[in-house]
Amino acid sequence: MTATLLTNLHLATPEIFILSMASIILVVDLFLTENNRYITYLLSQFTLVVAFLLTLNLFSGDTFYIFSQTFVSDPMSSILKLGVYFATFVTFLYSKDYLIQRNIFSGEYFVLGLFAVLGMMIMISASSFLTLYLGLELLSLCLYAMVALQRDSSVASESAMKYFVLGAIASGMLLYGMSMLYGVTGSLDIQIVSQQLGAVTNKTILAFGLVFIIVGVAFKLGAVPFHMWVPDVYQGSPTAVTIFIATAPKIAAFAMLMRLLVGGLLEIHAQWQGILIILAVSSMAIGNIVAIAQTNIKRMLAYSTISHIGFLMLGVLSGTAEGFAASMFYTLTYVLMSMASFGAVIIMSRKGFEADKLDDYKGLNQRSPWLALMMLFIMFSMAGVPPFVGFWAKLSVLKAVVSADLLWLAIVAVVFSIIGAFYYLRIIKLMYFDKAEVSEPIECAIDLRWVFSLNAGLILLIGLMPESLLALCKQVVMS
Amino acid sequence: MGFENIVFYVFAGIMVFSALMVITVKNPVQAALFLVLTFFSCAAIWMLLEAEFLAIALVLVYVGAVMVLFLFVVMMLDINVARMRAAFMQYLPIGIAVLVTMAVMMFMVVNQIHIDAPGRAAANYNNTRELGLVLYTVYVYPFEIAAVILLVAIIAAIALTLRRRPNTKHQNPDLQIAVKRDDRIRMVKMDTEEKK
Numbered sequence: 001m002t003a004t005l006l007t008n009l010h011l012a013t014p015e016i017f018i019l020s021m022a023s024i025i026l027v028v029d030l031f032l033t034e035n036n037r038y039i040t041y042l043l044s045q046f047t048l049v050v051a052f053l054l055t056l057n058l059f060s061g062d063t064f065y066i067f068s069q070t071f072v073s074d075p076m077s078s079i080l081k082l083g084v085y086f087a088t089f090v091t092f093l094y095s096k097d098y099l100i101q102r103n104i105f106s107g108e109y110f111v112l113g114l115f116a117v118l119g120m121m122i123m124i125s126a127s128s129f130l131t132l133y134l135g136l137e138l139l140s141l142c143l144y145a146m147v148a149l150q151r152d153s154s155v156a157s158e159s160a161m162k163y164f165v166l167g168a169i170a171s172g173m174l175l176y177g178m179s180m181l182y183g184v185t186g187s188l189d190i191q192i193v194s195q196q197l198g199a200v201t202n203k204t205i206l207a208f209g210l211v212f213i214i215v216g217v218a219f220k221l222g223a224v225p226f227h228m229w230v231p232d233v234y235q236g237s238p239t240a241v242t243i244f245i246a247t248a249p250k251i252a253a254f255a256m257l258m259r260l261l262v263g264g265l266l267e268i269h270a271q272w273q274g275i276l277i278i279l280a281v282s283s284m285a286i287g288n289i290v291a292i293a294q295t296n297i298k299r300m301l302a303y304s305t306i307s308h309i310g311f312l313m314l315g316v317l318s319g320t321a322e323g324f325a326a327s328m329f330y331t332l333t334y335v336l337m338s339m340a341s342f343g344a345v346i347i348m349s350r351k352g353f354e355a356d357k358l359d360d361y362k363g364l365n366q367r368s369p370w371l372a373l374m375m376l377f378i379m380f381s382m383a384g385v386p387p388f389v390g391f392w393a394k395l396s397v398l399k400a401v402v403s404a405d406l407l408w409l410a411i412v413a414v415v416f417s418i419i420g421a422f423y424y425l426r427i428i429k430l431m432y433f434d435k436a437e438v439s440e441p442i443e444c445a446i447d448l449r450w451v452f453s454l455n456a457g458l459i460l461l462i463g464l465m466p467e468s469l470l471a472l473c474k475q476v477v478m479s
Numbered sequence: 480m481g482f483e484n485i486v487f488y489v490f491a492g493i494m495v496f497s498a499l500m501v502i503t504v505k506n507p508v509q510a511a512l513f514l515v516l517t518f519f520s521c522a523a524i525w526m527l528l529e530a531e532f533l534a535i536a537l538v539l540v541y542v543g544a545v546m547v548l549f550l551f552v553v554m555m556l557d558i559n560v561a562r563m564r565a566a567f568m569q570y571l572p573i574g575i576a577v578l579v580t581m582a583v584m585m586f587m588v589v590n591q592i593h594i595d596a597p598g599r600a601a602a603n604y605n606n607t608r609e610l611g612l613v614l615y616t617v618y619v620y621p622f623e624i625a626a627v628i629l630l631v632a633i634i635a636a637i638a639l640t641l642r643r644r645p646n647t648k649h650q651n652p653d654l655q656i657a658v659k660r661d662d663r664i665r666m667v668k669m670d671t672e673e674k675k
Contacts (some may be wrong), residue, residue, distance in 0.1 A: 005616060019627065026634065067620035106640040115631050122624055134624040141628060145635030151642055183594055205592045 011073040014054045021047040022114040029107030052085040072127035075476035076104040080124045087248040092344045095240035101351040116142035120252035129178045129188045147237045159236025174216025180209030190264040195266035224282040234302035243342035248333045254331040259285045269319045277316035283310030290421035315397045323400035325474040331394040338380045341456040363436025372431045374456035382460045383424035389463040494520035507553045532607040
C-alpha cells in the first residue's frame with residue numbers, strides 16, 4: 001500500500017513546496033515589524049520563482065497519475081501552472097505599492113495569495129471530482145477573504161459578502177451535479193467516469209447532473225446569466241485584489257472546464273455543446289453591450305471579462321483538439337492583457353485617489369506619453385486589432401468554431417466583438433484626443449514601470465510571433 | 480412498504496419541515512434550534528444508509544459543537560427582523576416563480592430516474608474501520624487539502640476580525656501608568672481680578 005502511495009510523489013513537489021512555504025511565511029510574518037513587512041513580500045515572490053523552476057524541471061510529455069488517481073500530472077497542467085505562477089508573480093509586483101499606500105500591506109494578502117495559488121494548482125492537476133471541488137473551495141475561500149481585507153471600506157465588505165453568498169450557491173450546484181454523476185457512474189474518478197458514460201442507459205440523469213455542473217462552472221467563470229457578481233466584486237475590491245481575481249483564477253477556471261467537460265464528459269459532447277453556445281452568445285452580448293454604458297473602468301473591465309469568457313467558451317464547445325488549444329491560448333493571452341489593464345489602473349492611482357473613472361484617463365498622452373502608449377497596446381489587443389496578441393487569440397478560436405460547422409456562431413462572435421471594440425477605442429480616444437483635466441505627471445516606482453512595460457511589450461511580442469505559444473498549446477492539449 | 484420506508488419518510492418529512500422552519504421563523508434562536516432538528520433527522524437518514532460513523536459525527540460535531548457556537552453568536556447579535564422582512568416581501572413573487580419552475584422541471588426529470596439501491600453490507604461490516612482504512616491511504620491527498628482549507632479558514636477569520644476599529648474607545652494601560660502629573664495638570668498664571 002505505502003509503496004504505491006509514494007511512487008512518483010516527486011511530481012507533486014511544486015504543490016508541497018508552495019504549501020510548506022506558505023506555512024513558513026505565515027509564521028515568519030508574525031515576527032516581523034511593520035517596517036520589515038517587505039520580507040514577507042520578497043519571500044512570497046521567491047516561493048513563486050522556485051515553484052516555477054520546479055514545475056519547469058518536471059515538465060515532460062507524459063501523463064502520470066498519483067495519489068490513488070486523484071492527482072494528474074500532464075503537459076497541460078504544467079503549462080497552466082507556469083501561467084498561474086507568472087500571473088501571481090506579476091500581480092504581487094503590481095500590488096505592493098498600492099497596498100502600502102492604503103495601509104493594507106499585510107502578510108495575509110501574500111499568504112492568502114499563496115494558498116490561492118495552491119488551490120489553483122490542485123484544480124489544474126485534479127483528476128477526481130473530489131480534488132477538483134476541494135481545490136476550488138480552497139481558491140474561493142482565499143479570494144473571499146482577500147476581497148474583504150480592506151475592512152474599513154464598506155464597499156469591499158459588501159462585495160465580499162455578495163461574492164461569498166453567490167460562490168457558495170455555485171459550489172452547491174457543482175456538488176449536486178457531481179453527486180448525480182457519481183450516482184450513475186459509481187465513481188468520482190474523472191477517468192473512470194468518462195469510461196462508464198458509454199454504458200449508462202439512462203441519459204436523463206446524465207443530462208440532469210451535467211446541467212448542474214455547467215451552472216456551477218459558469219458561476220465561477222462569470223458567464224451570463226451567472227455573471228451578476230463579477231462587476232460588483234471587480235469594482236468593490238481593492239484594485240490589488242481585483243487584479244488577482246481577474247488573472248490567475250481564470251486559468252484555473254479554464255482547467256476546471258477542461259477537466260470536467262472534456263476530460264470527463266466528452267462522450268456527451270452533443271448535449272453540453274448546446275448549453276455552452278447559449279452561455280457563450282449571451283456572455284458576449286451582455287458583456288459587450290453593457291460595458292459601453294459603464295463610467296467606471298474597473299466595472300467596464302469586468303463586463304469585458306464576461307465577454308472574453310464567452311469567447312473562451314467558443315473554443316471549448318467546438319469539441320475538437322484545435323478548439324481546446326485555441327481556448328487555452330485565449331485564456332493565457334487574456335490573462336496577460338487583463339493583468340496589464342488592471343496594472344495600468346494601479347499605476348494611475350496614488351495615495352487617497354483611485355483612478356477608476358473613465359474621465360481620469362482624459363488626456364493621458366499629455367501627462368505620460370509612455371503610459372498612454374502602453375495602454376493603447378492593451379486596449380487594441382483587447383479589441384482584437386492586429387498585430388497584437390488579442391487578434392490571434394480571437395482568430396484561432398473563430399477558426400475552431402468554423403471548422404466545427406458553426407459558421408453562424410462565428411459571425412455572431414465577430415459582430416459582438418466589433419460592438420465591444422467601441423469601448424476599448426473610447427479609452428484610446430480619451431487618452432489621445434481629449435484635454436487633460438489635471439496636468440500633474442504620473443509618479444510610478446521604477447520596478448512597476450519596468451514590469452508594466454514588459455507586460456504590455458509581451459502583448460505586442462506574442463502578437464508578432466504567436467506561432468510558438470499556439471503550437472505549444474496544441475501540443476499539450478493533444479497529449 | 481416496509482419498516483425502512485416508514486422510517487425514511489418520517490425522518491425525511493421532519494427534515495423538510497424543520498428546514499422550512501429554519502428560514503421562515505421570526506426568532507433566530509428558534510431558527511437555530513430547528514437547524515439542530517434538521518441535522519438530527521439527517522443523521523437518522525444517514526444511519527439508514529449504513530453510514531453510522533458519519534451520522535454520529537454529524538450529531539457530535541454539528542449539533543454538539545457548531546450549533547452551540549452558532550446559538551451564542553445568534554444571541555449576541557441584534558438582528559433587525561422587520562427590515563429584512565420588508566425585502567423578503569418585495570422579492571417573494573420572483574422567488575416563488577423561480578421555485579415553481581425549478582420544482583416542476585426537476586420533478587419531470589427526477590421522475591424518470593431510477594437508481595437501484597446498493598446491496599446491503601454484512602452485519603459485521605464496520606463502517607468506521609473501512610473509513611479509517613481509506614482515509615489516510617487512498618484519500619490522503621483530498622484529506623490534506625481539506626486540512627489546508629481549514630487552515631485558510633482560520634487565517635481568514637483572524638485577518639478579518641483582529642483589528643482596531645477606528646471609532647471604538649479602548650484603554651491603553653501602559654500609557655495610563657506612565658502618565659505624570661505634568662501631562663494632566665496645566666498651571667496657568669493669571670492676574671487677580673477684581674470683583675465687579
